[in-house]
Amino acid sequence: MGNRGHKHRSNQGGLAKEDAYKSELKELSRWWPGLRLSKKLPFSRNRLTEGYLWTIGFTYEPDNRRCRMMETKAIYFITVIDDIYDVYGTLDELQLFTDVVDRWDLTAMDKLPEYMKLCFFALFNMVHEEGYWVMKEKGLDIVPGLKKEWGNYAKHTLRKQNGSTMDKLPSSKSTWRMVGYQSLIRSCYLMLTAWAKT
DSSP states (O other): OHHHHHHHHHHHHHHHHHHHHHHHHHHHHHHHHHHTHHHHOTTSOOOHHHHHHHHHHHOOSGGGHHHHHHHHHHHHHHHHHHHIIIIIOOHHHHHHHHHHHHHTOGGGGGGSOHHHHHHHHHHHHHHHHHHHHHHHHHOOOOHHHHHHHHHHHHHHHHHHHHHHHTTSOOOHHHHHHHHHHHHHHHHHHHHHHHHTOO
């Protein structure tokens, strides 16, 4: 009888976790269309669900809800920005975009094509919204660190693109650096959300 009770409680815990995951994915599924990026960036892959499932592999505990949400948003923007650099943007546009992201300056985005303006503004808002939440809940100002990492990511993505447009593959050192920056952005989100658990 005691064993059955343990299985029942275990099953309830699993169902509660599954319900929490469904609720989070539903919320993210409303967030993404609200950005309206898919209309201006139809070339970009929709990897929201895949990104969310990836975060569950690292932060599956029910109390890490905020962490999963922030990580999924970061993964979404990494995918969109990667598609801009790899699929759609011209080298001149990419250099302008990199400069705007690196400077983190809304006034500098006037020179960007419309689709890049929308992407940068959405990224800008996401970073500041999440930064506001952490400041409000934990008293930590994470925005400067996030701005710096997104700028570094844009610069390294441009370097990768420059290498491929010159008909040569980026060096293995450069490729590892790119992987490192993607991991660094993810790690940054993991660190800040460790403080921001609710």
